Amino acid sequence: MVKMRDVAKLANVSVATVSRVLHNPETVKEATRKKVLSVIEELNYQPNMLARQFRRNETNIILVVVPSIMNTVFSGIIEGIEYEASRHGYRVLLGNTNRKVENEYGLVELLKQKQTDGMILLSERMDSNYIKTLSEEYPLVLATAYIEGLKVPSVSIDNISSSREAVEHLIGLGHKKIAHISGPLQFAMSRDRYKGYKQALLQNNIEIRNMLVQEGDFTFESGYNQMLKIMALEKTPTAIFAANDEMAMGAIKAVKELGIDVPRNIAVVGFDNIGFSSKFDPALTTVAQPLFEMGQKSMKLLLQQIQGVPLLKEQYILECDFIVRESCGGKRKEKVITEKITT
Template sequence: MVRIVDVAKKANVSTATVSRVISKPDTVREETINKVLRAIKELNYHPNVLARQLRTSETKTVIVVIPDISNPFFSKVLRGIENLASANGYQVLLGDAGNDSEQESRYLDMLRQKKADGMILLTAKMKPEIVEEMANEFPVVLACEYIEGSSIPTISIDNVSSARKATEYLIQLGHRRIGTISGPLDSVLGQDRLKGFYQAMARYSISVDPVLVQEGHFNYESGFNLMKKFLALSRMPTGVFAANDEMALGAIRAIRTMNLRVPEDISIIGFDDIHFSSIFEPALTTISQPAFEIGSKAMELLIMLMDKKKIEKNQYILDDSLVIRESCSKINKSLHV
């Protein structure tokens, strides 16, 4: 087995210099770094990670906790996290909370046990005081969701504004009887996107029929089932805002089972712009989040916290955009009298 002393001998430097090249290259001259890296490559040397951890108390591992691993939206966020983590020598440990606050707490325990150097939470179902307590002791970043009034660094879009934009698009197409399938109302995303829906309706002085507001679970099945409820009404909605794309796709499927068409009979707009939304038929009009950038920024902030660097502000709001495709059209008044 190749040892650090072998690398030092081949590069004609001390073992301490080899160690600095591996752990703190900014303290070593470029010429020396190149010599050591050549020796490492030629000898196929792999540093003893466990020994390094014992010396530095670092694991070079971060935990990313997501609410639901089956939700395709998070794949882009995770790619952004992994991209920057890998470039900085960190490995990512993925934790699926399964929308369970107790499971989230178990991942926090891994920080307490020093099994990771920091954590990115893509969910915030735990009691705020528990998360705040952990963030005061360990590097923690929130992404996608947030905790009201928290000082924890947070990256997201403005979900209220985005939902308002989506609903206003339906209104501008002439729709007035508009339904919404919200996310779970015990989540900040569910609350904010429903709030944006109500704001848009109020801005245009459009009354909301309570039966057209249904709470979903951010999954395909709830979109399908709740759209079925809308379709059973004597006065169906002409347009529906679903608080994420999976529910929107489920809603479209339900409409088709009744031999109705999207958007000719009912317009559907979603939220997130997952990949499948662009290849589904009809292609889904939706709100696009900069998911990769959210993940990348979250990892950037976490690295700063782990390096004990100062972060300029606690909340970063990234821009979203309305992606207009085929699932919405102007209301056909002859079909809705």
């Protein structure tokens, strides 16, 4: 059986260097790393993962807590997590909580009982002080949400500036009556996207009308229902910014049923750039999150903690792209209809 020292001897490096290439490759110079990997392939070296687990009391399993596996945003992030995990010999245990915070607390017990080596949270439902305490005792990364003042390893986007950019695009098209369908405002992510909406209006001297803001729950159904409420107002908007793509699609379905054309009579912008957003009719203008990269970066941060490598910094904010498609009317440069829509 080929052993690690055999790889080290043929590659003319130390056993410790071979170990770093396998478990912490970013700490090894590229030329050395390539040489070691070449020898590993040549000798067909297979690390004894079982023995390593017993020695270090490791499971080589990481837990990913997700609010809903039905939300395709999370599937994109999980893809990045699994890609990075598999590169380092880890498996992913998916904990679907069905949006129930009590299920999140239950899954934490797996971490406390050493049934998993670390945890990535794709949710901010648990008490922030509890999350902070967990992060001090166990390897943990909070992904998708940035909670100001919470000093735990996290990977997110700038929800405020991304939302502001989306609304400013609508303003640039001539819209002044812009409604917002938010996510649950108990969560920082939803509040930040709402904050970006308000900033865009205020910076362009546009009045914020509370009746034009309705709170959804990130589902297609809530986008549909809240849009019907908005369109029942005496003064209807000419544009909608929804806090995610599913609600934006629900909103479009609602106005279509009212006989209102999108984007000719009302422009719609979403958030996330889920896979179906480009195939929807009309194709959805949206903020594209770097979902795969968020997952990959989260896993890298978790691995550093598991391996005892000091973090250079704890909080990472990744950049988004704003994608203009047909739903906002921006590509067609139509004249904005500002008069009251009647049905």
